[in-house]
Amino acid sequence: MCDKELLIGYLYGELRLSDRDAFERHLGACAECRSEVEGLSGTRAQLQSWTPPSPELGFEIVRGPQRPPAAAKRWGLSPAWGLAAAAMLVGAVSAAIANVEVTVGSSGVKLRTGWNRVSDARPASTDAAAASAELQRVSARMRDLENRLASIASTTIAAPATAAPPGRMSDAELIRAMRTMIDQSEERQQGVLARQILRVNQDMETARRTDFDRLRQGIQQVQGTAFEVYQRQKAFEEHVVRVGMQR
Amino acid sequence: MMSDEELVARSRGGDLDSFNQLVLRWERPIYALAYRVIGREEDARDVTQETFLRAFRALSGFKGQAKFSSWLYRITLNLCRDWIRKERRTPVTPTPEGVDLVELAGEATPSESIEDLVSRKQLSEAVAKAMALLPEEQRTAIILKEYHGLTFQEIADLLDCPLSTVKTRLYQGLTVLRRHLHERGETRVARPAGSLDPIHGSMN
Numbered sequence: 001m002c003d004k005e006l007l008i009g010y011l012y013g014e015l016r017l018s019d020r021d022a023f024e025r026h027l028g029a030c031a032e033c034r035s036e037v038e039g040l041s042g043t044r045a046q047l048q049s050w051t052p053p054s055p056e057l058g059f060e061i062v063r064g065p066q067r068p069p070a071a072a073k074r075w076g077l078s079p080a081w082g083l084a085a086a087a088m089l090v091g092a093v094s095a096a097i098a099n100v101e102v103t104v105g106s107s108g109v110k111l112r113t114g115w116n117r118v119s120d121a122r123p124a125s126t127d128a129a130a131a132s133a134e135l136q137r138v139s140a141r142m143r144d145l146e147n148r149l150a151s152i153a154s155t156t157i158a159a160p161a162t163a164a165p166p167g168r169m170s171d172a173e174l175i176r177a178m179r180t181m182i183d184q185s186e187e188r189q190q191g192v193l194a195r196q197i198l199r200v201n202q203d204m205e206t207a208r209r210t211d212f213d214r215l216r217q218g219i220q221q222v223q224g225t226a227f228e229v230y231q232r233q234k235a236f237e238e239h240v241v242r243v244g245m246q247r
Numbered sequence: 248m249m250s251d252e253e254l255v256a257r258s259r260g261g262d263l264d265s266f267n268q269l270v271l272r273w274e275r276p277i278y279a280l281a282y283r284v285i286g287r288e289e290d291a292r293d294v295t296q297e298t299f300l301r302a303f304r305a306l307s308g309f310k311g312q313a314k315f316s317s318w319l320y321r322i323t324l325n326l327c328r329d330w331i332r333k334e335r336r337t338p339v340t341p342t343p344e345g346v347d348l349v350e351l352a353g354e355a356t357p358s359e360s361i362e363d364l365v366s367r368k369q370l371s372e373a374v375a376k377a378m379a380l381l382p383e384e385q386r387t388a389i390i391l392k393e394y395h396g397l398t399f400q401e402i403a404d405l406l407d408c409p410l411s412t413v414k415t416r417l418y419q420g421l422t423v424l425r426r427h428l429h430e431r432g433e434t435r436v437a438r439p440a441g442s443l444d445p446i447h448g449s450m451n
Binding site for chain 2: 004005007008009011012014039040042043044046047048049050051052053054055057058059060061063145148169174177178181192195
């Protein structure tokens with residue numbers, strides 16, 4: 001039974017020089033380990049094809065005034081919101097993806113929109129332009145894909161279908177795969193859009209409630225102050241009347 | 248450019264901008280880690296957000312005993328573990344979401360044919376599905392090694408397990424992946440190195 005710890009160390013280049021030399025000598029004599037190293041190296045190469053999505057994140061810790069605990073999580077770290085929200089807010093195209101950052105500050109609720117990380121509040125028009133530019137970029141990619149697909153389809157129709165070389169997809173398979181992927185992409189974009197809109201709505205509602213609470217507290221304070229003034233005035237008037245009667 | 252340690256020191260002194268620089272620097276790798284462990288975009292986003300919130304709140308307790316990135320990874324993995332436990336209680340087993348075609352097309356080099364693109368997406372999905380079949384501890388070890396470039400020792404420290412356990416998990420995980428991908432008829436390999444950053448996925 002060969003030493004698999006040595007094999008994995010060799011595979012990842014984490015063996016000491018002496019161990020590596022010894023394992024290479026072993027590889028020369030052991031066909032099973034040779035085949036395993038080769039196979040697992042191939043698997044490692046395949047793993048590199050798995051890339052995560054690259055959404056706009058743009059998280060940012062913001063320091064705000066005191067807020068209700070329930071709202072603190074959502075407001076404390078504002079993610080840069082995605083698809084379409086900015087488009088909704090600034091009247092840009094509805095399928096765009098944009099960041100919408102909602103910040104509660106001393107001057108009230110601020111909404112900042114745009115594709116990229118926003119370091120300061122910027123005019124909405126700048127953000128709309130950024131959203132529009134990104135939308136154009138996505139649209140261009142989609143158009144390019146569609147054009148390339150159409151070109152393959154027309155070639156296929158013009159030329160009789162030939163058998164694909166081994167390991168390669170036939171044109172019909174390729175077109176079918178592309179169409180499925182484009183459908184999946186559209187479905188995903190719609191899902192993302194729906195979730196972003198829901199989040200924006202929830203955040204707007206939280207902001208509305210926070211502002212309402214603040215307003216109510218303000219009114220109560222004003223009412224309390226007015227009542228105190230009224231009480232003092234009343235006491236003063238009673239005092240004046242009492243003094244007048246004594247005289 | 249300031250090091251993580253310098254930014255951490257400033258953040259602990261109350262400099263919010265410094266902490267936000269750390270967030271900007273690490274949000275992509277943390278998102279990539281969370282996405283690969285749990286396989287859901289929206290949940291990975293939530294885990295990323297929660298990671299930085301927890302890190303921010305616990306910053307005073309971080310004494311630099313580990314690298315800042317390792318500390319973040321540990322928080323993320325704990326959150327992912329909580330997420331996985333919660334998901335296990337639900338009757339539906341989530342399948343990993345694949346990478347969107349538009350995103351792949353955006354990364355494509357001019358020389359890459361549409362067939363290469365489709366092929367890459369299919370391989371990416373096959374890998375995601377095969378990874379989802381692995382036990383959590385094997386999957387995590389492979390993700391930390393393959394996509395984040397951690398050493399065996401760093402993984403052992405992060406997962407609180409012996410070095411030999413890390414190697415065993417990697418070996419067993421890779422062997423299972425090899426078998427699954429082979430059974431699916433996957434003989435394709437990824438694009439040559441340089442087109443994608445294997446450490447941070449689509450970070451660049």
